Amino acid sequence: MKSSTLSFAPGITRVARALIGPAALILIWWIANDSAWVSNKLLPNPFDTFGSLWSSLLSGSMTVDLGATLYRTLYAFAMAAAFGIPVGIALGSNERIYRSVEFLVDFFRSTPATAMFPLFLLIFGIGDFAKIAVAGFSAWLVVVFNVAYGVMNSRKTRILAARVMGASHWRVFKDVLFFESLPQTFVGLRMAVSLALVVIIVAEMFIGSTNGMGHRIIDAQQVFDLQQMYASILMTGGVGYGFNVLFIALEKWIVHWAGR
Numbered sequence: 036m037k038s039s040t041l042s043f044a045p046g047i048t049r050v051a052r053a054l055i056g057p058a059a060l061i062l063i064w065w066i067a068n069d070s071a072w073v074s075n076k077l078l079p080n081p082f083d084t085f086g087s088l089w090s091s092l093l094s095g096s097m098t099v100d101l102g103a104t105l106y107r108t109l110y111a112f113a114m115a116a117a118f119g120i121p122v123g124i125a126l127g128s129n130e131r132i133y134r135s136v137e138f139l140v141d142f143f144r145s146t147p148a149t150a151m152f153p154l155f156l157l158i159f160g161i162g163d164f165a166k167i168a169v170a171g172f173s174a175w176l177v178v179v180f181n182v183a184y185g186v187m188n189s190r191k192t193r194i195l196a197a198r199v200m201g202a203s204h205w206r207v208f209k210d211v212l213f214f215e216s217l218p219q220t221f222v223g224l225r226m227a228v229s230l231a232l233v234v235i236i237v238a239e240m241f242i243g244s245t246n247g248m249g250h251r252i253i254d255a256q257q258v259f260d261l262q263q264m265y266a267s268i269l270m271t272g273g274v275g276y277g278f279n280v281l282f283i284a285l286e287k288w289i290v291h292w293a294g295r
Contacts, residue, residue, distance in 0.1 A: 079262045088266035097251070101270065104235060104248040111167045111231040115174035116224060123182025123223075128212060133183050140180055148173040148234045152242060166238035173234050174227035181223025185216030221286040228278045236271060248274075 064081040067073050091097035126133040151169055159165040189212055239249025248271045255264035 077261065079265060084262050084265045084269070087262040088269060091263065091266060097267070097270065100246050100248050100251045100267075101274070103246040104232075104239065104271075105274070107163065107167050107170070107235045107239075107247065108228070108232045111170035111235065112174055112228045114167075114171040115178050115227050115231065119175045119178025119223070119227070120182055120220065123179040123220075124186055124208075124213065124216065126179065127183035127186025127216065128208060130187055133187065140176060140183075143172075144176040144180055148230075149237055152238065156242065161243045166235055166242055166244075169238065170231045170234035174231040177227045177230055178220075178223045181226070182216060182220050185219025185223075186212050188219070189215035217290045218286070221282060221290060225279060225282040225286075228282065229275055232271075232275050232278065 061081050064078070068075060068078050068080050088097070126136065148169055151172070152165075155165045155169040155172075159168055235247070236249040236252075238244070239247035240253045244250040248267055252264055252267045252271070255261070255267060
């Protein structure tokens, strides 16, 4: 009985530590609202806000917008990963080629995605695909950058060992470079999905959307429904956090040998 209790203790401790941050945020929010540090007109009660979030989910009004945002984000991320991983591996496996295009990758990666909205609107018009394309392009650059560096920073000893044993270039690429680059690839994928979500939310706010969490946030702000605005922001943050947790879990499962 004692040993089974002890086996649960680490899990309980991890959960308790994970809850410290959210609990502290809610406590500070409640104190700021209750003591009128911030006007109640600008900062609603946290419990009322969570109630508004719950009722919006139950009624289905938020789930429609949430589904639209998730669809656009995952579409943009899928394009970024599908085209970014092979391009990153190809560039990273030949450092001279990568250095020749490094300026373009870093230039566009450093350019704010919002600054490219007009360009993508001109190319794709006002519609869903313009939002998805600009988010996918921004995420693609992050994936290419991280995958390329993951390949270039592969441990040379393993590559040399494979070549000494007579492995062909394809076998070195497939069995060594690809797996060696996976830890950095997952870093890129985690960053890419978060960036895609951010760009989609901003695009939904300002590029002729009729649904989506970004549209919902800006709509609530314009009619001064602050409970709904904060509730939508909380849901959006929860989605971003959920993506991060999912990719960390996938990385631990797939790249369990990292660092060995």
